[in-house]
Amino acid sequence: MRKKLYEVSQQLSKVARGEKKADLVITNGILVNVFTGELLENMDVTVVEGRVAYVGKADHTIGESTQVINANGKYLVPGFIDGHMHVESTMLSVTEFAKAGLAKGTTSIFMDPHEIANVFGQEGVRLMHEEGQQLPLKVFTTFPSCVPATTDFEDGGATLSVEDIQAGMQWENVAGLGEVMNFPGVVYGDLLMNGEIAETIKANKTVTGHFPAEDPRMLQAYIGSGVDSCHETVTKEQGLEKLRLGMHLMIREGSAWQDVKEVIKVVTEDHVQTANISLVTDDVYPQTLVEKGHLNHVVRRAIEEGVDPVTAIQMGTINVARYYKMDRDLGSIAPGKMADILLIEDIRELEPTTVIADGEVIYQDQQLVKEFPIFIYPEHIRNSIHLKAALTATDFQLRSKGSAEETKVNVINVIENSARTEKMTATLAVKDGIIQPDLKQDVLQLACIERHHQTGQISLGFAHGFKLKQGAVASTVAHDSHNLLVMGTNPEDMAFAANELAKIGGGMIVVENGQILAKVRMPIAGLMSDQPLETVVKEVKQLEMAWEAIGCPIHAPFMTFSLIALPVIPDVRISNRGLVDVGEFKMIDVEITEKI
Numbered sequence: 001m002r003k004k005l006y007e008v009s010q011q012l013s014k015v016a017r018g019e020k021k022a023d024l025v026i027t028n029g030i031l032v033n034v035f036t037g038e039l040l041e042n043m044d045v046t047v048v049e050g051r052v053a054y055v056g057k058a059d060h061t062i063g064e065s066t067q068v069i070n071a072n073g074k075y076l077v078p079g080f081i082d083g084h085m086h087v088e089s090t091m092l093s094v095t096e097f098a099k100a101g102l103a104k105g106t107t108s109i110f111m112d113p114h115e116i117a118n119v120f121g122q123e124g125v126r127l128m129h130e131e132g133q134q135l136p137l138k139v140f141t142t143f144p145s146c147v148p149a150t151t152d153f154e155d156g157g158a159t160l161s162v163e164d165i166q167a168g169m170q171w172e173n174v175a176g177l178g179e180v181m182n183f184p185g186v187v188y189g190d191l192l193m194n195g196e197i198a199e200t201i202k203a204n205k206t207v208t209g210h211f212p213a214e215d216p217r218m219l220q221a222y223i224g225s226g227v228d229s230c231h232e233t234v235t236k237e238q239g240l241e242k243l244r245l246g247m248h249l250m251i252r253e254g255s256a257w258q259d260v261k262e263v264i265k266v267v268t269e270d271h272v273q274t275a276n277i278s279l280v281t282d283d284v285y286p287q288t289l290v291e292k293g294h295l296n297h298v299v300r301r302a303i304e305e306g307v308d309p310v311t312a313i314q315m316g317t318i319n320v321a322r323y324y325k326m327d328r329d330l331g332s333i334a335p336g337k338m339a340d341i342l343l344i345e346d347i348r349e350l351e352p353t354t355v356i357a358d359g360e361v362i363y364q365d366q367q368l369v370k371e372f373p374i375f376i377y378p379e380h381i382r383n384s385i386h387l388k389a390a391l392t393a394t395d396f397q398l399r400s401k402g403s404a405e406e407t408k409v410n411v412i413n414v415i416e417n418s419a420r421t422e423k424m425t426a427t428l429a430v431k432d433g434i435i436q437p438d439l440k441q442d443v444l445q446l447a448c449i450e451r452h453h454q455t456g457q458i459s460l461g462f463a464h465g466f467k468l469k470q471g472a473v474a475s476t477v478a479h480d481s482h483n484l485l486v487m488g489t490n491p492e493d494m495a496f497a498a499n500e501l502a503k504i505g506g507g508m509i510v511v512e513n514g515q516i517l518a519k520v521r522m523p524i525a526g527l528m529s530d531q532p533l534e535t536v537v538k539e540v541k542q543l544e545m546a547w548e549a550i551g552c553p554i555h556a557p558f559m560t561f562s563l564i565a566l567p568v569i570p571d572v573r574i575s576n577r578g579l580v581d582v583g584e585f586k587m588i589d590v591e592i593t594e595k596i
Contacts (some may be wrong), residue, residue: 002138002358005328005336008049012336015046015053021063022046022053024359026341029071031055034078034318034332037310039347045076047339050358055334069354069361075347077313078332079107079340079357080295082281083320084142084179084208084231084250087128088115088477088527089283089559091520091540094128095372096533098137100286103363104294105352107340108138108330110320112178112208117144118481119384119452119525121158125168131375133173136357138340140324142178142208143168145196146568149181149480153567153587154575156481157384157452162195169203175324176206180227181480181568183211184585187221197226206324209247212420212569214238223247229323231280232419232569236265240272248276248323251315253298254283256559257419260301268306278319279312285559286537287544296350309347382523382530385476385484385502387449388456393491396447397434398460401591405430408592410579411443412564412572414465416554419563423572423581424464425592435591439489442467447494448565449484450576451476451502451526459578461590463487463564469551471512472497475558476526479566483576487561489550508558510546518546 014020024047031043044058054061062068082101087109090097094111101109111132116124125144132139147160168174177200180186185193200207209227211219212234223245231250233239239249243266253260260279266272279298288297295316302312321331329338339359342352355363362370400407406429413422426443429436437445443462450457472488474497484501488494497511500519506526509519520539522529529536547557554560567573567580572588574580581588 002338003049005051008051009336011049012051012053015048015061016335018060020048022058022061022066023048024067024069024339025058025062026069026071026076026343027058029074029076029343031333032075032077032310032313032347034310034314035334037314039310043076045333045341047359050339050360052333052335052337052339071343074343074345074353076333077105077342077344078317079342079355080105080299080316081108081320081330082106082295083110083278083323084280084282085109085111086115086283087111087113089285090289091286091522091529091536092533093375093524093528093530094131094139095135095375096536098135098139099368099372100289100533101294102137102355102357103368104289105296105342105350105355106137106294107355107357108140110140110142110175110324112142112144114144114147114178114480115482115527116525117147117158117160119157119527120381121147121160122164122168124158124381124525127377127381129171129174134373134375136360136362136370138357140173140175141171142176142206143174144178145193146181146480149566149568153577153580154481154565155450155452155457155577162192162199165196166199169199169205174205175326176200176208179208179210179231181210183213183218183222186225186227187218194225201226210568216241220245231282233263234259235262236269239263239266240270243272243276248278250278250280252280252282253301254281255285255288256417256556257282258417260298261305264302264305264307267311274311274315275319275322277315278323279315283559285556286533286540290533290537293351296352300348300350303348377524381525382505384526385451385506386454387451387484387502388454391449391495391498393495395458396445396460396486396491396494398445398590399433400430400435401593407435409435409462409590410572410588410592411462411464412446412574414463414560414564416465416560419569421564421571421573426462426464437462437489439469444468444487444489445491445494446564446574447486448478448574448576449486449498451484457576459574459576461574461579466552466554466557466561471510471517471550473510473547473558473561474498474501475508475562476501476506476522477508477562479563480568481565481575482526483565485561485565508543510543510550512550517549518542
């Protein structure tokens with residue numbers, strides 16, 4: 001069990017003076033000092049009771065039972081801290097993610113379990129939070145704020161109230177409020193949103209934000225409400241505006257949403273002070289964790305764009321800790337701090353050779369050396385796909401309101417490597433009263449099926465940008481309400497894909513001509529696998545290949561697909577209730593009833 005500073009302060013003092021010997025001493029390292037920005041050579045770091053006791057030449061702290069690690073000139077870097085991420089997006093359980101993250105040098109995360117909250121409410125949040133508390137990875141939770149993300153446009157599996165947030169703020173290691181996505185609600189006085197923010201501020205905790213709009217009046221009204229960070233910034237100009245208004249700028253580099261290249265220009269071109277900037281992942285999938293890394297990859301990307309390595313490391317360590325008011329414990333290598341320390345050979349590549357968390361070696365010689373506990377989710381959490389009935393091809397046929405042989409429709413146009421979409425229109429053929437998809441125009445049939453309460457509700461629409469030539473895909477990862485999303489070239493394959501996904505308890509699937517090409521089974525709330533990282537990586541690679549086999553050329557298509565139902569990011573989305581114009585904040589018809 002991790003001990004508080006006041007519980008071990010006397011022992012730290014005794015070790016610093018040499019009166020007591022250390023548990024661990026790391027010798028001969030180059031200390032990355034995130035306070036001064038210096039690189040200090042030939043430094044030792046002494047650890048006792050999981051915390052740093054002494055920094056400097058530390059021979060006086062070494063005893064017969066002290067573990068000594070010779071860094072041999074490697075850099076001593078504070079453990080990386082991800083200030084905003086959704087563990088569910090990794091497709092892994094918290095435990096399996098912890099293994100992957102720790103191996104890449106992430107020793108703390110601030111997770112927003114928003115996805116499971118939309119399926120199982122406070123119970124789901126509590127389960128993921130409890131799983132995190134037993135791990136060597138420090139798992140802090142920002143309690144989900146927008147469940148559902150909107151109250152007007154979709155139906156999820158659960159809701160959270162002001163009372164839920166008030167109670168959650170009392171849980172140990174709940175650090176604040178998760179990203180407040182309903183910014184119109186905040187600005188225009190929604191009682192739920194403003195009540196949640198008020199309870200978080202009363203608890204002296206952090207209110208994290210999500211503001212993709214570009215209205216300066218709304219932005220300042222939003223900040224004035226108490227929300228003081230944003231990870232949805234995609235341009236340098238937006239970043240500079242938010243920084244000037246005192247907002248904490250979280251620069252995101254996930255698997256599909258890659259904002260570092262543009263937004264980091266506030267540092268490399270505008271040369272702003274960086275204390276109020278941090279680097280986050282938001283959403284990463286398993287292959288990124290294995291092939292590129294976790295937060296070390298994001299820090300590396302900042303360095304590649306021209307940021308000084310120590311400055312970039314500050315954005316992934318001390319800046320995050322300060323934002324969450326936890327720098328007394330986290331974010332640096334200094335007396336009294338938790339001993340989360342990375343040994344790194346190349347300060348630009350940031351691949352750790354040794355990872356120490358709470359003074360204990362977790363990763364060394366390219367393998368984890370620590371046993372991880374097993375966490376079992378209740379059976380009802382693993383059985384969350386509730387359809388009213390098996391689906392048929394007829395369920396995926398959209399009937400025209402008119403009698404003409406063609407009709408005009410609104411279409412969701414996806415943008416590769418972006419969380420945003422665009423609204424476009426297309427003219428489609430009508431056959432026997434049914435509006436037909438058009439592969440030549442890259443207009444595919446789209447469906448969103450309510451999967452929580454067996455209502456049988458299905459909405460239909462059209463999507464552009466995926467370029468499928470045959471088959472269908474389906475996913476129960478469908479931000480944020482996580483209903484069942486299906487897209488395809490024909491209704492038969494769409495029905496088959498949806499039914500097969502329901503049978504396996506949720507996940508992602510690709511089918512063609514009634515055959516399964518690939519699937520990733522995710523029985524934990526229909527969002528996370530219960531399999532080891534290696535297995536999930538293999539399944540996801542097969543899934544990517546299957547998307548490509550049916551014609552899709554874009555990067556991380558299943559992540560782009562999973563956001564097509566998110567009615568809080570412009571321009572247009574589909575929900576179980578129908579098509580949503582996010583810019584206008586209203587429902588719209590798929591078919592445009594006008595003469596063409």
